[in-house]
Amino acid sequence: MVEGEGSRKSSVAEARDLLAANRDFYRIVVERDIRAMGTLWARSAPVACIHPGWPPLVGRERVLQSWNEILRSAQAPSIRCHEEYPLVFGGFGLVICLEVVNGALLAATNSFIREDGAWRLVNHQASPVAAAIAEQLEEALTPPRGRLN
């Protein structure tokens, strides 16, 4: 199928909306907004989550319970997202990005599905970037280049 102007615009709009949902995710963590976190994760689709250093959590209840514990903790993380790269596959989307969490650099994949017209999270995985590589990358990530502060 030859992609027409309309569908190209639509893809751009989908990617823009996907990046907005990804920014919402990090804003929700920064604001420790447990209710909004519950809304952002998909309800009808299966979900999973791999926090840094954790084994996989599968299922909405376990995933949201983990976020509740993290966001309620006195050590709730300071987090910023950088270098977001959206990959859209119809009603499914991935955002590949870097996170600075409590000063450490992580690489993350956030997976979204279109549910009731909105992008909803179905998976989040974040993993540490090796120190030697992180040092080089962090120089390029210092504000004002950071997209979230």
Add this chain to the structure above:
Amino acid sequence: MVEGEGSRKSSVAEARDLLAANRDFYRIVVERDIRAMGTLWARSAPVACIHPGWPPLVGRERVLQSWNEILRSAQAPSIRCHEEYPLVFGGFGLVICLEVVNGALLAATNSFIREDGAWRLVNHQASPVAAAIAEQLEEALTPPRGRLN
């Protein structure tokens, strides 16, 4: 839409095929089969990859180049996959799993899209599980319970 018996059977078949594609991925790494790795990754859809400790790689050329280097290396990893959990979203699928790589426990997400009738990889991310948690999990993963050897 109420899901009928036919579509439920179809979902089971999709999950089975998805798990088979995930097993293919680990077999390809074990066999250092660079040609098969090129076939397994999607061609028409965008792709990305986050190796343990690496920053994100985006694009088929960079992702496959990284795999070529890993599989050609004298230190090509010993890898086994355990506890695979498939999540199917129509023509998109995730497999959440544990990996034992050179004796270390990792958590992984492999993301697939249906392309030309086959499940093809669009993203792979693997991240280390913290030592204290890994010790507990590894006891349960020792053969014969391991699904891949």
